[in-house]
Amino acid sequence: MKFNISHADQSEFSYDGLRQYFEYRDLGIKEATDGKAVMHVIRAREGTNATGEWHYHNLQLQIVYVLKGWAIFEYEGHGQHKIVAGSCVHQPPGIRHREIAHSDDLELLEIVLPGEFETISLGQ
Template structure:
């Protein structure tokens, strides 16, 4: 493993898994040889959640809301609204869906491993 330092002014947001979000890689994937991944994710202003119900094939996923709010649906729980300061551990393989979010949404996502499969699930 290597030391990793990421500064906002040296990084840019790019497209990623969901077209209505932008992702800023925090350098954790490279520093841990792919064992972990971490991103700042923000809403694309004017876009709306159009995510399908899906699962991620991974060992760990955590989301911490920095700014704004997001509404998820989780199988077995239903709708959950997360706001600034909220944290959720999404268990491996839990079906979920992004339903809505504020235009100013920003969140941190930490995953294990850094690369994983996302599969849509039937409603």
Template sequence: MKLSVSHVDDAEFTSGLRGFFEYRDLGISDATDGRFGAHVIRAVPGKQAIGDKHIHKLEFQMVYVLKGWVKFWYEGTGEVTLKAGSCVHQPPGIQHQELAHSDDLELIEIILPADFDTLEVEG
């Protein structure tokens, strides 16, 4: 492992898993040889959630909302709305779906490992 520093001045957001979000890689994957990943994710203004129910094949996923709000559906729980300051640990393999978000949504996601598969779930 090596030291990783990411400054907001160097921030570059790119497209990623969901077309209604932009992703800023915080350099954690490179620093840990892919063992961990961390991103700042923000909403693309004017684009709303069109995600299907899905699961992620990973060991750990945590989301911390920096600003705005996001509404998820989780298997076994139902709808959950997260707002600035909210944190959620999504257990491995939990079926979930993003339902809606504010245009100013910005969150941090921490994952293990950095690269993982996402499987869409029917129904």
């Protein structure tokens, strides 16, 4: 493992993440941990909306912490939940979920193990 520091730089956000309606800023954890984990800031992409597509991830750990704004997620067997700044969600491996809506200023911090994981889309 390697030492890593990441400083806020708004120009480091990119559109090449899992969802087209989000921008992602990699925090360097994947490289620092040799792929054992990934950590990034996710923010709403201007002029886009959630698609509401059901999906799940093949992974070991997924934690989401809301930095600002809000989002509404639905989790199979647990219903809809509005998460707001300060909310922390542990999404167990394999839980089926979807995003229904989010605020224009949404920003999340997400931690996932391992750094590479599979997402299975289930459609609307």
